[in-house]
Structures are given as C-alpha cells and as structure tokens.
Amino acid sequence: MPYRAPVKDIRFILDHVVGFADVAATERFATATPDLAEAILAEAGRLSTDVLAPLNRVGDQNPARLENGVVVSPPGFADGYRAIAQGGWVGMAASPAFGGMGLPISLSLGVDEMMSAACLALQLKPLLTKGQIEALEHHASDKLKALYLPRLTSGEWSGTMNLTEPHAGSDVGALRTRAVPNGDGTFAITGQKIFITWGDSDLTPNVCHLVLARLPDGAEGTRGISLFMVPKFIPDASGRLGDRNGLRAVSLEHKLGIHGSPTCVMEFTGATGWLVGAPHKGMAAMFTMMNNARLSVAAQGVGIAEAALQHALTYAEGRHQGPTPLSADGPILDHADVRRMLAMARAEVFAARAISLACAKAIDMATATGSPDWQARAALLTPIAKAYGTDVACEVAGVGVQIHGGMGFVEETGAAQYLRDARILPIYEGTNGIQAMDLVGRKLADGGDAAFRLIDEVQRGAEAGRTRLPDLAGEVWAAAEALRDGTEAMVALPLNDRFAGAVPYLRAFALVLGGQVHLMATLADPGREALARVMIRRLLPQLGGLLAQAKEGAAGLYEVGTGDLAA
Numbered sequence: 226m227p228y229r230a231p232v233k234d235i236r237f238i239l240d241h242v243v244g245f246a247d248v249a250a251t252e253r254f255a256t257a258t259p260d261l262a263e264a265i266l267a268e269a270g271r272l273s274t275d276v277l278a279p280l281n282r283v284g285d286q287n288p289a290r291l292e293n294g295v296v297v298s299p300p301g302f303a304d305g306y307r308a309i310a311q312g313g314w315v316g317m318a319a320s321p322a323f324g325g326m327g328l329p330i331s332l333s334l335g336v337d338e339m340m341s342a343a344c345l346a347l348q349l350k351p352l353l354t355k356g357q358i359e360a361l362e363h364h365a366s367d368k369l370k371a372l373y374l375p376r377l378t379s380g381e382w383s384g385t386m387n388l389t390e391p392h393a394g395s396d397v398g399a400l401r402t403r404a405v406p407n408g409d410g411t412f413a414i415t416g417q418k419i420f421i422t423w424g425d426s427d428l429t430p431n432v433c434h435l436v437l438a439r440l441p442d443g444a445e446g447t448r449g450i451s452l453f454m455v456p457k458f459i460p461d462a463s464g465r466l467g468d469r470n471g472l473r474a475v476s477l478e479h480k481l482g483i484h485g486s487p488t489c490v491m492e493f494t495g496a497t498g499w500l501v502g503a504p505h506k507g508m509a510a511m512f513t514m515m516n517n518a519r520l521s522v523a524a525q526g527v528g529i530a531e532a533a534l535q536h537a538l539t540y541a542e543g544r545h546q547g548p549t550p551l552s553a554d555g556p557i558l559d560h561a562d563v564r565r566m567l568a569m570a571r572a573e574v575f576a577a578r579a580i581s582l583a584c585a586k587a588i589d590m591a592t593a594t595g596s597p598d599w600q601a602r603a604a605l606l607t608p609i610a611k612a613y614g615t616d617v618a619c620e621v622a623g624v625g626v627q628i629h630g631g632m633g634f635v636e637e638t639g640a641a642q643y644l645r646d647a648r649i650l651p652i653y654e655g656t657n658g659i660q661a662m663d664l665v666g667r668k669l670a671d672g673g674d675a676a677f678r679l680i681d682e683v684q685r686g687a688e689a690g691r692t693r694l695p696d697l698a699g700e701v702w703a704a705a706e707a708l709r710d711g712t713e714a715m716v717a718l719p720l721n722d723r724f725a726g727a728v729p730y731l732r733a734f735a736l737v738l739g740g741q742v743h744l745m746a747t748l749a750d751p752g753r754e755a756l757a758r759v760m761i762r763r764l765l766p767q768l769g770g771l772l773a774q775a776k777e778g779a780a781g782l783y784e785v786g787t788g789d790l791a792a
Contacts, residue, residue, distance in 0.1 A: 228278040230270030241749035251593035277343035284485020296425040310380025323374035341528030346485030357384030360514035364502035398446040404438040424489030425474040452507030453498035471496035482645030526614035530621040533643035537625035572760040576739030601675035608660035613735035615650035661727035711772040726775035733771040
C-alpha cells in the first residue's frame with residue numbers, strides 16, 4: 226500500500242501539544258513562522274509520499290552491493306537522494322553561514338520521521354551527514370568548517386560516523402585504531418571499523434568519515450581518544466577532489482533488514498586525517514553527533530511504526546473472512562481484538578511522536594535561550610525518546626504482521642519488511658538498555674531534579690484538565706505521582722541496582738508522558754478522546770508492574786546462576 230505522510234498529525238502535535246510557538250517566539254528561530262512550518266512539512270510530506278516511498282520495496286529487494294571496491298546503490302536511490310539534496314533537506318537545521326536554513330530541530334525531526342517511514346534505508350544517508358554537520362559546527366577548526374560544511378550542508382558530500390571496532394562494540398574505549406602525526410598537521414589513521422552506515426557510496430563524489438582513533442600519547446580508555454576527519458578523496462583548499470585516501474570498504478554486512486543501506490567494514494591504512502577538536506577530547510566531539518543521531522533514530526522508530534500501522538490498517542479494512550460482531554461479512558477490523566491491536570498501536574505511535582517532538586523542542590529552546598533547565602530537559606528526554614520510539618517501532622511492526630495473519634509472514638505482502646527494518650533501531654546509536662542506563666545514571670545524577678520538574682509539569686497539566694476530563698486527568702495525575710515515588714526510589718538505590726531496573730523505569734516514564742500528551746491533545750481537540758482513553762485506560766495501567774520491577778534491585782538477578790540459565 227502507498228505510504229501517506231502524517232503531516233496533519235505532526236503539525237497538530239507541534240501546535241497543540243509541545244508548544245512549538247515558544248520556539249518560533251525566540252529571536253534565534255523567529256523565521257520559523259506558522260506559514261513556513263506548514264510549507265516545509267507539506268513539501269517534505271509530498272517528497273516522502275511520492276518520491277521516496279516507492280523506493281522502499283526496491284531497496285529491500287535489490288540490496289546495496291560491493292563491486293570492485295565500490296558500493297553500488299539500489300535502483301532509483303540516486304534520484305531519491307538527489308531530490309533530498311537539491312531540496313535543501315540535508316541542511317535544514319545547519320548554520321546559514323555555510324548554506325543551511327538554520328531552522329529548528331523540531332521541524333527537521335518531523336521531516337526525518339516522514340522520510341524514514343518512506344524509505345529508511347535511503348534516509349540513513351542524510352541522517353548521518355546531518356549529525357556530522359553538527360559535530361563540525363561545534364568542534365572543528367575554522368579551516369575545516371570552511372572546506373567541509375558547505376559541501377556537507379548542500380548534500381554534495383556525505384558524512385559517516387566511525388566508532389565501533391570488531392573487538393570494541395559499546396566499549397568504545399577499547400578501540401585500537403591509531404593516529405600518528407605526519408609532521409605537517411595531518412595524521413596517519415590506521416585501523417578497522419565495523420557497522421559503518423553508508424561507509425561508501427556511489428550517490429556522492431566524496432564520503433567524509435569522522436573517525437575515533439588514539440594518538441601515540443593518548444591514555445587508555447575513552448579519555449585518550451581523539452576525533453579525525455578522514456575523507457575518501459582528499460580535497461584541496463577550494464574543495465576540488467584529489468587523490469584517493471588510504472581507506473576502503475572491504476565488505477558489506479548481510480543484514481536482517483535495511484538492505485538498501487550499505488553497512489560497511491571500513492579499513493584505514495595510513496589514511497590522511499585532520500584533527501577535529503582538541504587532542505584526546507574526541508568522545509566529547511563525537512557525542513555531539515551521537516546525541517543528534519539518537520533523537521533522529523527516535524524519529525526513525527516513529528516513522529517505521531507509522532508506515533507499518535498504515536499498512537496493517539489498510540489490510541484490516543479490506544480483508545473479509547466471515548461474520549463479525551458488526552456485520553455478516555465485515556472486514557476483520559470489526560473484530561474486537563483486531564480493533565484493540567490497531568487502537569493501541571495508534572495510541573503509542575502518537576505518544577512516541579509527541580515525546581520525540583517535545584525533546585526536539587527542548588533542544589531548540591536550549592539553543593535559543595541557553596537555559597540550563599531546557600538543556601537538562603533535552604538531556605532527560607533524549608534516551609526516553611530514542612528507546613520508547615524504537616521499541617514502539619518493533620512492537621507495532623510485529624502487530625502489523627499479526628494482523629496480516631499467515632500472509633504477514635509471506636514477504637510479498639510487505640508487512641515483514643517493516644519488522645525486519647525496525648529491529649535495528651533499538652540497537653544502533655546506543656542500545657536501548659544503554660539508553661535506560663543513561664537515564665537512571667547520568668540523567669538522575671542531579672538527584673532527579675530534572676525528572677521531578679517534568680513530573681510537576683505533567684501534574685499541573687492534569688490539574689488544568691480536571692474540569693473537562695476529570696476521570697482521565699485524575700488518572701494521569703495519579704500516574705505521575707506514582708512515577709514520582711518510583712523516581713525517588715531509583716535515586717536512593719546504588720547504581721547497579723538502578724541499572725537492573727533501568728529498562729522498566731524508562732518505559733514507565735514514557736507511558737506517563739504518553740498519558741500526558743494524549744490528555745493535552747484531547748483538551749485541544751475533543752475528537753481525540755477515544756484514543757486518549759486507549760492510552761490512559763489500557764496502556765498506562767502497566768505502570769504499576771513496571772515500577773515494581775524498577776525498584777527490585779539487582780540481587781535477585783545475580784542469584785540466577787549460569788546453571789539456571791542453561792538448558
């Protein structure tokens with residue numbers, strides 16, 4: 226079925242749930258008027274629906290391949306990428322000083338979602354470039370900025386992120402890639418990186434790699450890591466491409482999903498690189514890119530969930546198989562259980578979308594105002610948005626297969642692709658377990674202050690809604706109070722006990738925020754009450770069990786020995 230970009234829903238959330246008007250009211254983002262926001266989202270929706278969505282199945286059935294050391298992209302991807310680049314979509318949020326639009330992340334994230342839903346494998350290419358742009362804007366020298374940023378921002382060149390090595394996955398500090406000074410201000414980079422998304426490409430003439438490596442005097446662990454720009458072709462000062470650098474894609478991974486996106490094993494053999502940021506401070510620079518990417522992955526999750534849900538709904542509306550409670554020969558949508566699956570999926574997609582856009586708003590407000598409170602809000606919401614959005618993607622894609630029945634397990638229906646493509650999302654850019662540990666570790670290191678401020682806000686909103694929706698508002702208020710108690714308990718626990726309950730705690734937090742955004746949506750539009758009741762009455766009750774798990778600690782887990790785990 227054709228994908229339909231949910232422009233109206235994204236705009237509704239921006240206007241009535243997360244308060245995008247606050248962003249547009251700042252001097253920094255004053256150009257983001259309602260008319261401009263409407264035009265951008267509408268055009269991105271058209272591009273996603275008409276140009277990118279037809280490439281999704283093509284990329285799955287015609288995977289990227291490596292021929293004579295060069296990646297060959299799926300048919301049509303070149304035209305799709307050209308439309309993205311020429312439309313200025315890569316540089317939406319980039320600095321106008323280097324050709325970007327300087328628009329809020331809130332708008333850029335809505336575009337990310339729609340493009341991800343349309344064709345995730347292709348959208349990954351500009352996503353990594355956008356993250357690299359932000360890292361360079363914050364940390365690169367003026368000379369590197371002048372050379373690389375205009376070409377990355379325009380989409381002429383593309384960017385990658387090189388962290389992972391065969392022996393060092395989440396333990397980045399164990400990397401072995403070395404950077405040796407050449408004596409002329411450049412460095413010779415030698416090592417191997419794996420899982421490099423779009424590490425090579427025939428869509429752009431140059432691929433620019435940000436590579437983590439260790440200088441000869443770099444300490445062990447993450448404190449001794451530096452960051453380097455290592456281009457595929459070495460440009461001169463004017464940007465004209467010269468010699469091929471000492472790097473290559475040695476193989477492509479054979480993956481469960483996102484077949485159209487080449488995931489490369491990259492080998493660097495004395496490749497020329499330039500230092501980005503200060504020596505031994507590479508992780509700080511790379512985290513700028515990673516945080517950007519994590520929120521974009523949240524949008525990818527929402528996008529895949531939306532596309533899978535649309536696909537399943539179309540099937541449920543058209544599939545007839547005997548009598549239903551509403552008709553002698555109605556569609557399977559009329560069965561209560563099918564309606565339950567679709568309604569709960571729609572409620573969670575809305576919640577995940579609103580949480581990710583609320584996080585984007587916090588980033589925009591922090592950028593515009595420099596407020597520590599907004600910075601803390603953005604930091605708190607990032608792991609929640611990433612983990613919840615991507616978990617919802619897998620769950621909704623699974624529901625889509627279930628609704629198709631046996632045909633969902635058959636590739637020709639297309640339902641299985643969403644499930645296969647979605648499965649990477651809880652893993653890359655920091656697994657969801659790591660996101661949850663970040664939430665209960667770093668993000669509660671302030672004693673829970675940022676979390677409590679957000680819980681206070683949820684309860685104030687619930688109080689304001691008591692007059693019109695007393696039952697739903699009361700349940701959201703009570704859920705927020707339970708989350709407050711759970712947060713107090715988490716803060717009091719030793720760190721490893723927090724880690725043991727991190728995943729259920731994050732999900733609990735997301736469900737409370739989901740209840741909040743549905744309540745706000747219904748207060749703005751009473752026609753949304755039915756979905757709000759699904760979220761608050763059928764999903765939010767999971768909160769008690771999740772918080773009980775969160776507070777249980779680690780001891781009981783370690784009492785389970787390897788003998789207990791073996792068959």
